[in-house]
Amino acid sequence: MTIEDKLRDAFRADGESVRPETIRPLGARLGNHPDSDRPLRPRRLTIPLLAAAGVAVIALGASVAVPKLLPADVVKHRLGPASRAASTGIPAARFPLAARSLAGGYPDGRLPADPMPRYFVGITYPGRKPATEYAFTVAVYSSATGKIVARLSPPEPGRYFQAVAAIGDDNTFVAAATPGFPRPGDCRTWLYEFRLTASGTPTGLTPLAVPEVTGWASQSSLAGSGNGSLITYSTYGCTRTGGGSTGPYTLGEIDLRTRKSRSWSNPEVAAIRGAGSPEDYQFSGLPALSDGGLFSFVRGGNITSMAALLVRLTEPAVEVRRVLTSPGTGGVLATALSPNARVTFALTVRRPTYPYTIQLGAYDTATGQLLRTWDAASHQGIGSELMTADPSGGHLLVAGFPDPLNQITVVSVATGEAATLSLTQASMPLDIAW
């Protein structure tokens, strides 16, 4: 039997495991589906359009007029998520105050003018190993060209890098590694620290002397604070047959000054990306952590209800505030925070069908107000879920944007310039840090 015949045979047999009678009906997913925003006939749109326009005008009027009419503290409670958070008993003062402008989201009300770091790092899968072996390595990229200038191999056989985060400055990073093959009893994550030299060479890879992290880390599951004091991570538990993307989920925080850690098992916000059923909340991990210990999450029960959340690790339960909800199908893809968390950068889907439109927006964390925006058309689909800010918060790195397969965009928050770097598909990172 030739290879082609073996393929046909294997494909046919695998295909037959999907029985026609077991396929879910399309049913109500069309006209009655809440996301079925298919354009209708003009006459059927007349009233809804007028109504929508009316709502938009009223809302626009309110957002412009209210700040002029009411004192600042009243405004804070009249606008969006802040009032909801206050009403649920979350102490508003512990979450960031309104930025009111992009510069207001930065220390001293000034946008950082620091140059972008020369290098960023990512986790890559070169794919050159034998089929049964996986080699996730740390790659060092030039921020100017996107070219990989150095690689860092896993510290020992059987450990594979999964996530990376900057900690303290643009030269120091923490990487999470897991066993290559999930096995019961081997359900843990190792944390390592390394630095970049001036020429971008990774050096000094050492295990981080912190309490053992249980569970498996996945991409975007690690974040470090800019002041170098905190690491947060999320992991998922291992099933009897190996890894698995179902619980128990763990959310953890490590204080690098005291080397103490605390963790939350199955907290409301701790499910990791890829959780299976639509009923499960899904999160894109911990893309950003502010110096104040606040971190941002993307959450969604399904692709139509994604939200960017700001989370504060408190005991016994974490506190959550919604920053923005996705405008539609596709959802919030990724978030990043300014250093004081007053500005949340979010990547959202504006148009979920061809030609896809993805929007990078800067939002006032406290009010959800859009402060800056940048739309990009993508002809390749939607897939980017990686975004990170440099230590000053002055530059954003967005992987898979606007082309999810092989582009990275570098955005200067201060000047608004965005530079798109084209990478080969093999060099596209699975996680990034700057």
Add this chain to the structure above:
Amino acid sequence: MNPVTRQWREPAGVSAHEVVAVSPGAQLDAPLGASDADDLVHGLYREHAVTLVRMAKLLLRDRESAEDAVQDAFLGLYRALDRLTDHDDLTPYLRAAVINRCRSVLRTRRRAMLRPVQHEPEVSSPESAAMAAEERRAVLDAVSQLPRRAREVLVLRYYLGLTDEQVAATLSVSRGTVSSTASRAIAALGKTLKEDL
């Protein structure tokens, strides 16, 4: 590798929540009514869903995700009907849409894809029980280790039985790319299977 530069723009003074109220896809010239579109898409679903789910499952190695991808593709088709000019043959569009969604799923769950997959066949039918045969399992495992494009080419070529021209059109690549990708993939499979079996 010269970067392309663009510029941010100021929003038009609306908040994030107001953006929700404005549908960016709203178009006023719709040739099909809602019920016509429902009938058309439901008919296509009855005709093609099983094949597309099977194709997606081969790419994703996960039944639930495969069904999600296909459902999303049909929902996308429903929304896009008014922009599509040829309603008589929407199969290529659906194939490409499912593959695009599979790519998104793979990127989202790349961590899971790169993990060795425990391919557990359903044992409730004779066909799936037969799937437990070591050779078929080895073939599917070997395919799952190939680069994304190679997997897509093989599935379209050897499962759907498409010609190289049709594969090229579905994947938006040249026919030569399809041929060379398939050749390399077959060679790689031959080597892997020889080592494994």
